[in-house]
Amino acid sequence: xxxxxxxxxxxxxxxxxxxxxxxxxxxxxxxxxxxxxxxxxxxxxxxxxxxxxxxxxxxxxxxxxxxxxxxxxxxxxxxxxxxxxxxxxxxxxxxxxxxxxxxxxxxxxxxxxxxxxxxxxxxxxxxxxxxxxxxxxxxxxxxxxxxxxxxxxxxxxxxxxxxxxxxxxxxxxxxxxxxxxxxxxxxxxxxxxxxxxxxxxxxxxxxxxxxxxxxxxxxxxxxxxxxxxxxxxxxxxxxxxxxxxxxxxxxxxxxxxxxxxxxx
Numbered sequence: 001x002x003x004x005x006x007x008x009x010x011x012x013x014x015x016x017x018x019x020x021x022x023x024x025x026x027x028x029x030x031x032x033x034x035x036x037x038x039x040x041x042x043x044x045x046x047x048x049x050x051x052x053x054x055x056x057x058x059x060x061x062x063x064x065x066x067x068x069x070x071x072x073x074x075x076x077x078x079x080x081x082x083x084x085x086x087x088x089x090x091x092x093x094x095x096x097x098x099x100x101x102x103x104x105x106x107x108x109x110x111x112x113x114x115x116x117x118x119x120x121x122x123x124x125x126x127x128x129x130x131x132x133x134x135x136x137x138x139x140x141x142x143x144x145x146x147x148x149x150x151x152x153x154x155x156x157x158x159x160x161x162x163x164x165x166x167x168x169x170x171x172x173x174x175x176x177x178x179x180x181x182x183x184x185x186x187x188x189x190x191x192x193x194x195x196x197x198x199x200x201x202x203x204x205x206x207x208x209x210x211x212x213x214x215x216x217x218x219x220x221x222x223x224x225x226x227x228x229x230x231x232x233x234x235x236x237x238x239x240x241x242x243x244x245x246x247x248x249x250x251x252x253x254x255x256x257x258x259x260x261x262x263x264x
Contacts, residue, residue, distance in 0.1 A: 002038030004029075005043050010056070010195055018195060019045075019052040021095075023059040028066035031113040031166070033084065036091040040185070043094035050263065053206055054198035057104040057121055058191060059114075064104070064130070070139070085144050088113070092145050096120040096217070099210035101201040101227030103196035105215035106130045107187060111169070116145040119154065122213065124180070125194045126172045127187035134179065134226040135167040153220065155180050205261035211235075 001007070004025040010018035021042045023029045031039075046052045059065050076084065095102065095117065104121035106111075110132045118124050119134070126132070134147045142148060143164060152160035155178045163170060175181040185193045200208060211234040219227030238244050243261045250259035 002034075002041060002160075004035045005038035005042050007042050009200075016049075016051045017053045018056060018198045019049070019054075020056050020058055021046065023057075023065055028063055028109070029059045029114070030064055030069040031067065031117070032069035032072050032163070033087070036088055040091040040094040042124055043091075043098050046100070047094075047098050052100060053204065053209075053263065054100055054236045055098055055102045056191075056194045056198050056200040057102060057117065058108075058194065059105075059107065061107055061188075061191070063108035064110040065114030065117060066109045067114050083143075089146050092117055092120050095149075096146075096150075099213060100206070101198065101209060101213070103194045103197045105190050106181065107190050108133065112136055112143065112147075113145050116143060116147045116150070119146055119150040123182045123197060124181045125185065125190055125197055126175060126181040127190045128172050129183055129187045130172045130175070130190075131169040132175055133167065133169040134164045135169070137165060138167040151180075175254075201260065204262040205241070205247060205259075207241050207243060211238055 004023065006022050006024065007014045008020040008022055010020060014120050021039070023035070025032075025035055029035070073081075101123070102121040103120040104124045106118055106124055106126040107130060108127070110118045110130065112133075112135055115132045115134060134143045134151065136143050136147070143151075147164060148160070151163065159178050170180065172181065172184045176184045183193060183197070213232045215231045218230050222230070242264045246261060247259045
């Protein structure tokens with residue numbers, strides 16, 4: 001457990017099947033170098049735990065993360081940031097590569113690095129009062145942890161350029177309309193809604209879910225022919241799993257949607 005980032009098991013019926021990566025650096029969860037390192041460590045922990053089937057990223061009831069620690073950046077020069085930006089990107093990429101469904105639960109602000117962290121999740125649930133954005137341009141810089149890359153892949157280049165070029169804050173309703181978030185709920189229900197979202201996958205075939213995530217994410221980075229080959233190899237490999245045998249046997253004997261998977 002880190003000083004500012006910890007991994008918790010979901011309470012109640014979900015149990016250890018759903019892990020919570022909880023940011024806790026009041027008042028705004030500023031993402032300094034310590035937080036970044038702890039995020040990477042938390043991502044590795046949930047990735048390696050076979051009992052974890054889905055993950056929720058959560059910053060608390062009031063704020064997801066309001067971005068980088070500007071005090072830490074204000075006096076940095078090129079040489080320092082050339083190294084530090086690599087560590088920053090690597091820590092967020094560790095979240096993007098968690099081989100399990102990841103849901104970001106966005107309350108309050110998700111700005112700059114906070115939005116970039118949320119973009120590393122597979123899905124985003126936002127409160128009605130949430131505001132997201134990439135305001136780095138207002139500091140004379142640009143996003144450095146995936147905002148110029150993951151954001152246009154999600155909402156398209158024109159919308160991403162509008163958000164990045166202006167540095168404006170995007171409200172929850174607009175974020176939903178442009179596909180930046182996947183669900184908007186009352187602010188007090190963000191955490192429970194994210195848990196419900198994660199619960200959809202907690203009893204699923206873990207190996208197949210990981211393969212699906214890798215095939216989609218890796219396929220987006222290559223041309224169609226290579227993407228289809230990535231898909232084919234994952235598809236064929238799943239026929240060596242116990243879950244595939246269980247799922248198809250259950251379908252034949254009991255119909256669809258009734259299999260009990262063990263994650264192997």
